[in-house]
Amino acid sequence: MASVATQSTALVQQRVTAKTARSARSARAVAPVRAVASNDAGSTRRQAVLSGIAAAAASLAPAGPALALSGFNVVKDTRKGYQFYYPVGWQEITVDGQDAVYKDIIEPLESVALNIYPTSRESLTEIGNPDEVAKTLVAKALAVPGAQAKVLKTAQRKDKEGHLYYAFEYVTKTNSYERHALTIVTITQGQFYTLTTGSSERRWDKMKSRLQTTIDSFNVYY
Secondary structure, rough: OOHHHHHHHHHOOOOOOOOOOOOOOOOOOEEOOOOOOOOOHHHHHHHHHHHOOOOOOOOOOOOOOOHHHHHHHHEEEOOOOOEEEEEEEHHHHHHOOOEOOOOOOOOOOEEEEEEEEEEOOOHHHHOOOOOHHHHHHHHHHOOOOEEEEEEEEEEEEEEEOOOEEEEEEEEOOOOEEEEEEEEEEEEEEEEEEEEEEEHHHHHHHHHHHHHHHHHHEEOOOO
């Protein structure tokens, strides 16, 4: 588990200084789903204060056709080889040490963040099973120092190219908030990918379906 611990320590040490993203990152395209339908009473209020999702630069390879569920945007990075969906209305921000972050600026605990680290491992199985990896990451990286954390369940899947993914659900609690979160991890081409999304425990029942869609949509393709 040394490799995970090393990568986890790097996560903990990141200095989070969020600000509105100046532009779309290199080789990343963000494509809104064409048919957007939402019954969320708060969606109008949220979108009224958003400055909009960062547009893809003209030189970027376009994201594929709108295949996500209604109410989601698609992020596709052709250079780093990943793709995932996130709810319409979330805004891209910049966070030191993280590769991609999108969040709801009204509900600060609702976000999705992607981290990519180099690794000498070729598969998650070299690190451990889903329960072992989840326990290590939650304890050493995904929970802030001093927080109470509990892993609720784990799962694994393979995509059609044979990439193995571990996914897990957990809760973290501090004196000021309680967050319910989902994380999915995979290894490919010497890179360790970690995608995490979540919400406050108060809004979990309302958000869990959308957050699960974000996790289920994550794929690497190299």
